[in-house]
Amino acid sequence: MEPSTCDVDTPDYSEEIDEEERINFYNIIAAFRCYRANSLNHVNRKEAYLNSLPGTHQTMLANYRDHLQKVRYCIEANYKVIKHIIQDADCLFYNDSKSTNLSQPPVTPKVRNQDIQKVQITLKQIFRDWSVQGQAELPGAGLGRLIYEIAYRGYYCEGNEFSLFMLIASNFVLNRCVIENQCTFYPWVHQYVNNLSRGNQIEAVTFPDVSPTKFPPKGTMNMVAGDFLQIYRDENYWDCVATCFFIDCANNIIDFVEIIYNILKPGGIWVNLGPLLYHFSDMLTENSIEPTYEDLIVIIKSCGFIILKNKTDVTTKYSQNPTSMHQSEYKSIYLVCQKPEQD
Structure with a gap:
C-alpha cells in the first residue's frame, strides 16, 4: 500500500466502545454495498408503475422510459466508484492487531434507510469538495478539502470528522486519487424532482479537480475521527x-x-x-x-x-x-x- 497523504487517527477506546465502533463500521460498509441494490429497486418500482399505466400514457412517456435506463447506468457507474472508496476502508481505523476483514463481519450488518441516504449525501459531498462544478462551494470541510487547502499553503492542519461515511470517502480522495478527474460519477441521479431536463439528473461529474497525492501539501495534514x-x-x-x-x-x-x-x-x-x-x-x-x-x-x-x-x-x-x-x-x-x- 502506498504511503498516505493524510493519516486518520482515532482516540483510544475501551474494549466495549471499540466493539460498538466495529459494529457501526460494518453497518456503514454494508450501507455502501447496498447502494446499488437499493437504488435499482427504486428504479424498478418506477418502471413497474409505468408499465401499469394506460398504453396511451406509456407512449407519451417513451422518453421517460429510456431515461430510466440511463439512470440505471448512472447508478452502476456510481457503484463502481463506491467499491473503490470502500476498498481500503478495512484498515482505516484499526491497527494491525485489530485489522478487519470486510468479507467476514462479526455480526450480520444492519442497513437502515437513513444510512443509504447518507451514502447519497456522501456522493454529493464529493461534488461539493472535489469537483470543478462544485467550486462555488469550496472549500468544504466534510471530505478534507479545507484541511488540504490550509496544509497546501504550508501550515500544519488537523481535521476532525465524526461521520464514518465522510471519513471513508475522504480517505479515498486524499490518499488514493493519484490523478486529477480520476473518477466519474453522477451525484444528482437520485434527484427525480425539479429537473428542467432529463440530462440534468444524469449529469456526469469528475473528481478530484486536484489530486492531493500528485500535488501534496507543503505543510502536514491529518484527520482525527471522533x-x-x-x-x-x-x-x-x-x-x-x-x-x-x-x-x-x-x-x-x-x-x-x-x-x-x-x-x-x-x-x-x-x-x-x-x-x-x-x-x-x-x-x-x-x-x-x-x-x-x-x-x-x-x-x-x-x-x-x-x-x-x-x-x-x-x-x-x-x-x-x-x-x-x-x-x-x-x-x-x-x-x-x-x-x-x-x-
Missing part, C-alpha cells in the same frame, strides 16, 4: 481553529465555543463560516438549544473572545445541484475571533 468535544482537551495548544458549517452541530453550542476558546493559544484566532441550522433541533430523541445569532454573539463575548470581524450576509450553498429548479442558500455567519493575549 467527537470534537471528547478529542480536543489540550488547553492553549492551537494557533488557529477554523470551523466550516460546524458549530450548529452541537446539542449545546456553548460547549463548542468554550472548547474552541480553551484549546487556542493566547492570541489565537478562531475563524467560522456557516449557518445556524441546529441539526438536533427537530430530533425527538435529542436535547437541543437553538440560540439566535444575537444570543451567539453574547455567548462568544462571554466566553472571552474578542470579535475582529463579523458578517451575517455571506451567501453560501451546501451540496446544491446548480441545474435544479429548487435552489436554496444560507445567509451564513462569518466570524473572526481572537483569544486575548495573556496579561
Whole structure:
C-alpha cells in the first residue's frame, strides 16, 4: 500500500466502545454495498408503475422510459466508484492487531434507510469538495478539502470528522486519487424532482479537480475521527481553529465555543463560516438549544473572545445541484475571533 497523504487517527477506546465502533463500521460498509441494490429497486418500482399505466400514457412517456435506463447506468457507474472508496476502508481505523476483514463481519450488518441516504449525501459531498462544478462551494470541510487547502499553503492542519461515511470517502480522495478527474460519477441521479431536463439528473461529474497525492501539501495534514468535544482537551495548544458549517452541530453550542476558546493559544484566532441550522433541533430523541445569532454573539463575548470581524450576509450553498429548479442558500455567519493575549 502506498504511503498516505493524510493519516486518520482515532482516540483510544475501551474494549466495549471499540466493539460498538466495529459494529457501526460494518453497518456503514454494508450501507455502501447496498447502494446499488437499493437504488435499482427504486428504479424498478418506477418502471413497474409505468408499465401499469394506460398504453396511451406509456407512449407519451417513451422518453421517460429510456431515461430510466440511463439512470440505471448512472447508478452502476456510481457503484463502481463506491467499491473503490470502500476498498481500503478495512484498515482505516484499526491497527494491525485489530485489522478487519470486510468479507467476514462479526455480526450480520444492519442497513437502515437513513444510512443509504447518507451514502447519497456522501456522493454529493464529493461534488461539493472535489469537483470543478462544485467550486462555488469550496472549500468544504466534510471530505478534507479545507484541511488540504490550509496544509497546501504550508501550515500544519488537523481535521476532525465524526461521520464514518465522510471519513471513508475522504480517505479515498486524499490518499488514493493519484490523478486529477480520476473518477466519474453522477451525484444528482437520485434527484427525480425539479429537473428542467432529463440530462440534468444524469449529469456526469469528475473528481478530484486536484489530486492531493500528485500535488501534496507543503505543510502536514491529518484527520482525527471522533467527537470534537471528547478529542480536543489540550488547553492553549492551537494557533488557529477554523470551523466550516460546524458549530450548529452541537446539542449545546456553548460547549463548542468554550472548547474552541480553551484549546487556542493566547492570541489565537478562531475563524467560522456557516449557518445556524441546529441539526438536533427537530430530533425527538435529542436535547437541543437553538440560540439566535444575537444570543451567539453574547455567548462568544462571554466566553472571552474578542470579535475582529463579523458578517451575517455571506451567501453560501451546501451540496446544491446548480441545474435544479429548487435552489436554496444560507445567509451564513462569518466570524473572526481572537483569544486575548495573556496579561
